[in-house]
Amino acid sequence: MSSWIAQAALCGWKFRLGLIFGVPGGGNRGSLAGFFVHQVLSRAGETIERVWHSGGTESSIVDQLAGELNPVQALVLPEWRKDLEDRYESVDFDAHRIVAEMRLRGIVEGLAQYMARREPPRKVLNELQIMDPHTHHEGRLDAIFEWDDRCATVDFKTYSDEAPRSHGYDHLQIVANGMLANYRYGRPGTDFTNNELVIIYTGGLYFPRPTQRMVERVTSARDYVLGCLQSSQSHEAQTLNRYACQFCEKQDACGFYRTIERLHRTGQLADADEELRRSTWRRRYAILDYRQISHKNKFTVALNQLRLLEQYKVLETGYSLGPSSPNANSMLLIRRGGSNAFLEGDAVRIIGLEPGRPIMGSINFNGSVEVVSQQGVEVGLTGRPVSDVCRLLNGLPIALMRTEVDLTKRELQALDYIQRRASPTVREIAEALLGEE
Amino acid sequence: MSLPLNLSDLDDSQLEILDQRLSGGGLGAVQGPPGTGKSLLMAYEAAFAYALEIKPIVVAAYGNQTIDHVLRYTRALLSMGRMTRMEGELRSHICRVGYAPAISDDIRPFHTNRPREIMRSALIFTTLHSAWRIANRINAQRIIIDETAQARPEQVYIVLENALSLADTSDGVDLTVVGDHMQATPISSNRREVGILSRLAKSSPQRVAMLRTTYREPEPNVDMTSQIFYEGRLDAPFEVRGRRLPLPNRVSGWIGRVLDAEEPLTFVDARGPESQAGFGLSNTEQARLVEDLVKSYTVAGIDVRDPDRMMVVTPYRGQIIETRRRLEVAGLPGVKVTSITKALGLESDITVLQTVRSNLSGNIGMMGWTEILNVGTSRMRCKLIVIGNLETFAEGHVYDTRSNTQYTSRSRRVARFIESHGSVIQAPCTTP
Numbered sequence: 001m002s003s004w005i006a007q008a009a010l011c012g013w014k015f016r017l018g019l020i021f022g023v024p025g026g027g028n029r030g031s032l033a034g035f036f037v038h039q040v041l042s043r044a045g046e047t048i049e050r051v052w053h054s055g056g057t058e059s060s061i062v063d064q065l066a067g068e069l070n071p072v073q074a075l076v077l078p079e080w081r082k083d084l085e086d087r088y089e090s091v092d093f094d095a096h097r098i099v100a101e102m103r104l105r106g107i108v109e110g111l112a113q114y115m116a117r118r119e120p121p122r123k124v125l126n127e128l129q130i131m132d133p134h135t136h137h138e139g140r141l142d143a144i145f146e147w148d149d150r151c152a153t154v155d156f157k158t159y160s161d162e163a164p165r166s167h168g169y170d171h172l173q174i175v176a177n178g179m180l181a182n183y184r185y186g187r188p189g190t191d192f193t194n195n196e197l198v199i200i201y202t203g204g205l206y207f208p209r210p211t212q213r214m215v216e217r218v219t220s221a222r223d224y225v226l227g228c229l230q231s232s233q234s235h236e237a238q239t240l241n242r243y244a245c246q247f248c249e250k251q252d253a254c255g256f257y258r259t260i261e262r263l264h265r266t267g268q269l270a271d272a273d274e275e276l277r278r279s280t281w282r283r284r285y286a287i288l289d290y291r292q293i294s295h296k297n298k299f300t301v302a303l304n305q306l307r308l309l310e311q312y313k314v315l316e317t318g319y320s321l322g323p324s325s326p327n328a329n330s331m332l333l334i335r336r337g338g339s340n341a342f343l344e345g346d347a348v349r350i351i352g353l354e355p356g357r358p359i360m361g362s363i364n365f366n367g368s369v370e371v372v373s374q375q376g377v378e379v380g381l382t383g384r385p386v387s388d389v390c391r392l393l394n395g396l397p398i399a400l401m402r403t404e405v406d407l408t409k410r411e412l413q414a415l416d417y418i419q420r421r422a423s424p425t426v427r428e429i430a431e432a433l434l435g436e437e
Numbered sequence: 438m439s440l441p442l443n444l445s446d447l448d449d450s451q452l453e454i455l456d457q458r459l460s461g462g463g464l465g466a467v468q469g470p471p472g473t474g475k476s477l478l479m480a481y482e483a484a485f486a487y488a489l490e491i492k493p494i495v496v497a498a499y500g501n502q503t504i505d506h507v508l509r510y511t512r513a514l515l516s517m518g519r520m521t522r523m524e525g526e527l528r529s530h531i532c533r534v535g536y537a538p539a540i541s542d543d544i545r546p547f548h549t550n551r552p553r554e555i556m557r558s559a560l561i562f563t564t565l566h567s568a569w570r571i572a573n574r575i576n577a578q579r580i581i582i583d584e585t586a587q588a589r590p591e592q593v594y595i596v597l598e599n600a601l602s603l604a605d606t607s608d609g610v611d612l613t614v615v616g617d618h619m620q621a622t623p624i625s626s627n628r629r630e631v632g633i634l635s636r637l638a639k640s641s642p643q644r645v646a647m648l649r650t651t652y653r654e655p656e657p658n659v660d661m662t663s664q665i666f667y668e669g670r671l672d673a674p675f676e677v678r679g680r681r682l683p684l685p686n687r688v689s690g691w692i693g694r695v696l697d698a699e700e701p702l703t704f705v706d707a708r709g710p711e712s713q714a715g716f717g718l719s720n721t722e723q724a725r726l727v728e729d730l731v732k733s734y735t736v737a738g739i740d741v742r743d744p745d746r747m748m749v750v751t752p753y754r755g756q757i758i759e760t761r762r763r764l765e766v767a768g769l770p771g772v773k774v775t776s777i778t779k780a781l782g783l784e785s786d787i788t789v790l791q792t793v794r795s796n797l798s799g800n801i802g803m804m805g806w807t808e809i810l811n812v813g814t815s816r817m818r819c820k821l822i823v824i825g826n827l828e829t830f831a832e833g834h835v836y837d838t839r840s841n842t843q844y845t846s847r848s849r850r851v852a853r854f855i856e857s858h859g860s861v862i863q864a865p866c867t868t869p
Contacts, residue, residue, distance in 0.1 A: 085551055086550035086551055086552075086570070087552075088552065089552040089553060089556075089574070283589075283590060283591050286589070286630070287591060313717045313755075338762065339758070340717070340758060341717065341754075341758070343754060343757060343758065372761075374762075374765060407566050410566055410569050410595050411589070411591040411592060411594075411595065412591070413569075413595075413598065414591050414592075414594035414595040414597070414598045415591050415594065417594065417597070417598035418594050418597070418598075421603065422597070422598075423601075425610070426597055426601060426610070429463075429464050429597065429610075429612055430590070430594060430597065432464055432637070432640070432641065432644075433464070433590055433593055433594075433614070433633055433636065433637065434590050434636060435633075435635075435636030435637045435638075435639055435640035435641065
């Protein structure tokens, strides 16, 4: 959600087009390399922690990190290749690989600069999902470097080689993420004491400042996002950055919907278009409702006591790490007497209950229950190596929480298609399918 | 029509609908009550369209298991029709798009998400939410969608969005939606949501054809399903009506009467209380009775671990967990115990249905939802054993939190039907 907030802070319309109207993104091939780099870094927490502790100069850290990341790259490469081949009819994989490896090298150099300047942290937490139930703000942080008395909120800028701009998208996003980190450490969202913001980009470091102006922009964008998502409220979108349109890939869709909404407001929309607008809005609101439902457990968990949550089977505690093979895709979580709440196929969040941290600010991972037995449950992990998850959960009491998979993005896109791009024949079929409730 | 396909598997109503769908264009819907062969009909439509060179064809369903099932039928039909010589050749004509881990092992050889292979295929099978992978690379001439009773409009639109070329006006597309709104509705916890098929049935009933012959339930069960859920429009052939499951060994005592193979419809009246721990409603006595039944069927010579032979269903997660645990402790793991929602599309010789709710207010809870009640009572080929509190079940009150109203469910009619056409056996009481 931090990325939506950053987007809404630049252009309210762009945010609404993506998240409410369902206009698909541009599918920029330039960001494909970034996906690879992100995948490698999301699995590299353990490596970063180990190399940092072993010390050295900036260049020796670069060499060591690059060397140790080779096996991770080798693991990610075939998955990335398959993903590219599944998405594009023709793709020059080798060319993309060269760009991706160069970008990874650049990020490693930036990271090494930071590692050489700071003492090793107590823990490197990578790909951490945090939700603040009071502000309804959720985000996935690329990394938090955690010392005893302070932390660093880290963003790896992997999608391009350009340095981040002050007051741009990256700056807004990391301030939003920093606010989530503040929640994790029990501070007010706007209190950035002992929370250093760092953007690591190709070959460099950028330390954005959480100025009062930036924090206000983020909080007002956050309020705007929430207002838009509450179906009962109507919010006027604003383009706050005058250059936003120049680089926007959604200009056509923006023009279409702005025109439709203007004609509707002035009563000039043709009857058929008015009817289509009405029915698609109804369905959009329904989808947003479904989206809310798919997130409700997180709020229930964040705002209630463990005992109550356990009683209502929203969450089950008493799990501990069982023996797992580091190369496996699933991990055994042991619980005395087995599980009372889960069945095979359930989507779950594995939460390491860290002392002094809010439940939804604690270490957590997504997975799905594969086997339920008297011993406990075996959980398949989504996109994380078992070894890294075990490193972070080691020694912590573990709780399992039921989650739901949010598939609403595709549904909104389909509505955008029907309203904006479908041929009259298809639109006719769509209207017939809508029928009567 | 001279096609190398064998039509002897289809009955008159199936043939009539198939003919309509293949000759009439545009949008059409098929309602298929339990055991009427929806998946088979879909496979026939796909195979015939393929034979008639109406390509490409996209076949979609809400769930992975269902679409794999339809693909299996289609593969068998195409192999039988000798339109393709071998499995390897079939693979170049058929593809299954989607998330690989969710696809059945036997279907995995057909799996691909690669654009070139999708473009090359004549028959593309996908779930609704995986259809985005087709990404307008084809211009489907025919789209067939199953499980549309639980699909919301926008979920079906995902298929339209991606299976039709953006460049083409797509005037020629034929769309068949299949399902049964008496068996399923969209999954929703706080909205009264209406599925595609139900919407169509209301707005254009002339577009909805119903399959009327079931091949699953014997007498009197088929009459119960027909009268209570389908206004008496469902029938079963003679050989299905008389179908029974002989037991190799005899079991004595009260439970022997429950197992009686000559009585396909039995209600075991168990008055033990329900217990509620949050969302996890359960009933210990009913779980114990399932354990007794499973043990007795084992003694009677039934392979209880074969899901084709026996299945235990219930609407409540808490009861699934309780029953599975009990069976595991009793040394009987591996018996299929599943939710009614997940049992949609499945069948077995013996079905044991646990209603769970047992209270003085007559609140039957989820068993009062028409679709749940219909699916829960129609999975069996030979024998249905309902375990529940008959009084609560016959009261059949349902409290609808969405509209804050109480209504009486069809469970009352089911209870009356069983009392008059089946047998009701009082379970020995162990719970005070």
